[in-house]
Amino acid sequence: MIPAPVLxxxxxxxxxxxxxxxxxxxxxxxxxxxxxxxxxxxxxxxWLGTILALEAVVSLCIAALLAWQGxxxxxxLVFNPSHPMLRLDPFARFATALVCAAxxxxxxxxxxxxxxxxxxxxxxxxxxxxxxxxxxxxVCAVDLVTVFLGIELTSIPIYVLAGFDRRKLRSNESAFKxxxxxxxxxxxxxxxxxxxxxxxxxxxxxxxxxxxADAGSLARVGLAMVLVGFLFKISAVPFHQWTPDVYEGAPxxxxxxxxxxxxxxxxxALIRISLQxxxxxxxxxxxxxxxxxxxxxxxxNVMAVIQDNLKRFLAYSSxxxxxxxxxxxxAGTALGGSAILFYLLVYVFMNLGAFGVMIxxxxxxxxxxxxxxxxxxxxxRPALAAAMTLFMLSLAGIPGTGGFVAKFQIFMASVExxxxxxxxxxxxxxxxxxxxxxxxxxxxYMREPRExxxxxPLGSGEWIALALxxxxxxxxxxxxxxxxxxxxxxPDLPVLDWTRSSVAALVAVLx
Numbered sequence: 139m140i141p142a143p144v145l146x147x148x149x150x151x152x153x154x155x156x157x158x159x160x161x162x163x164x165x166x167x168x169x170x171x172x173x174x175x176x177x178x179x180x181x182x183x184x185w186l187g188t189i190l191a192l193e194a195v196v197s198l199c200i201a202a203l204l205a206w207q208g209x210x211x212x213x214x215l216v217f218n219p220s221h222p223m224l225r226l227d228p229f230a231r232f233a234t235a236l237v238c239a240a241x242x243x244x245x246x247x248x249x250x251x252x253x254x255x256x257x258x259x260x261x262x263x264x265x266x267x268x269x270x271x272x273x274x275x276x277v278c279a280v281d282l283v284t285v286f287l288g289i290e291l292t293s294i295p296i297y298v299l300a301g302f303d304r305r306k307l308r309s310n311e312s313a314f315k316x317x318x319x320x321x322x323x324x325x326x327x328x329x330x331x332x333x334x335x336x337x338x339x340x341x342x343x344x345x346x347x348x349x350x351a352d353a354g355s356l357a358r359v360g361l362a363m364v365l366v367g368f369l370f371k372i373s374a375v376p377f378h379q380w381t382p383d384v385y386e387g388a389p390x391x392x393x394x395x396x397x398x399x400x401x402x403x404x405x406x407a408l409i410r411i412s413l414q415x416x417x418x419x420x421x422x423x424x425x426x427x428x429x430x431x432x433x434x435x436x437x438x439n440v441m442a443v444i445q446d447n448l449k450r451f452l453a454y455s456s457x458x459x460x461x462x463x464x465x466x467x468x469a470g471t472a473l474g475g476s477a478i479l480f481y482l483l484v485y486v487f488m489n490l491g492a493f494g495v496m497i498x499x500x501x502x503x504x505x506x507x508x509x510x511x512x513x514x515x516x517x518x519r520p521a522l523a524a525a526m527t528l529f530m531l532s533l534a535g536i537p538g539t540g541g542f543v544a545k546f547q548i549f550m551a552s553v554e555x556x557x558x559x560x561x562x563x564x565x566x567x568x569x570x571x572x573x574x575x576x577x578x579x580x581x582x583y584m585r586e587p588r589e590x591x592x593x594x595p596l597g598s599g600e601w602i603a604l605a606l607x608x609x610x611x612x613x614x615x616x617x618x619x620x621x622x623x624x625x626x627x628x629p630d631l632p633v634l635d636w637t638r639s640s641v642a643a644l645v646a647v648l649x
Contacts, residue, residue, distance in 0.1 A: 159197020167260030250597030312387025327367025333360030435461030491607030514587025540614030
């Protein structure tokens, strides 16, 4: 008789919290949408949307706390020790908390935006939570089967979200393009997994690593195809073509969610799979990542210069940032891995902040998605102009912001790994980036305002999210070694130490 497996449910607790939140949101929508009042209060679409957004935020915060619990002690849990497929180690704890925090900020930014664009439907938050559950599964995966399940659970809800504004042709086109290209990338990834299984007889990361050296050329072809699937998800050149079109057509709140969380989950999963499954091919991987880094930085920066649409501008900006992240992958060291994690942390706040300003400017059912829409913003909305300027300076890597520290960490990891040429290429790309990022403050402060078409007040979710993003960008730029260290009333948050210990725990399991 086969004994029943011993399951550690705590390893899946963050995943279950997010998934349960999705079902609670759906049930709340069903139970309240048909009622005229609840507890003496009229049930309007706006009020119901607020309740659903709060439920989503609460479930994400609970998941983040469950993931973070035990991080300081370095606790590592495997869901099924007899057949490891899901591991909640310090690396996964950090990544899960970051993904859930980013998703919670996206929910806050969505609350008033959905009302403004008249697409305030309850399934929005359920889809967002289900996609986040896929990301949590992905960052905790230690088996290629779980990786594929995580990617599909992440992607399928986003296919729907990209076309959530069904009345607009661009939104429908965005969803269709992402579905077709995403399905193709998933097929390539799945075929790569099949080749690796055929070559090694395993799907677990540790088992693939042990058998990879003797598996021959078939395993290397499988490795290449798996990497193609990941490079598509993170928008690395030459697998980036879908990014500008999909980001432009999707509703801005959906673009913000895709822009940040999908990138974070994909990069984190790629770190784990590179270090734990394909470590025997480390030298070849580093060379490949170096070439891709240069191409991605080149294409992202050159194309961003000529964009007038803010979503396309930020899409190519994200591609250039992926190039910077690939410089950390090319380093192939623990310092490179921790630099990537810190970069992702800053990436969340500065990009969600930039999209938050765009969302706050949406008015009368129309997005503010052109650079010209920001003209003279410093005169009409000075607080939003100041926030946008801060986020642009951080994206450009100006000292005093989190973006500078993030780029500096990647730069130092590359230099320490002996890749001085690649570090210099990153420095040149960053100089080019300063030019196109400063176009935005120039438009806001040095041009005349456009004709005033009226404006809506800043929503509660929007100002909370924007304030959090602005504070985090500043604190991570001033106190990267310990936010608030020695400063009264501020807690000591050694963020850089957290990223280093996360990657150290990941590398510690290698033989």
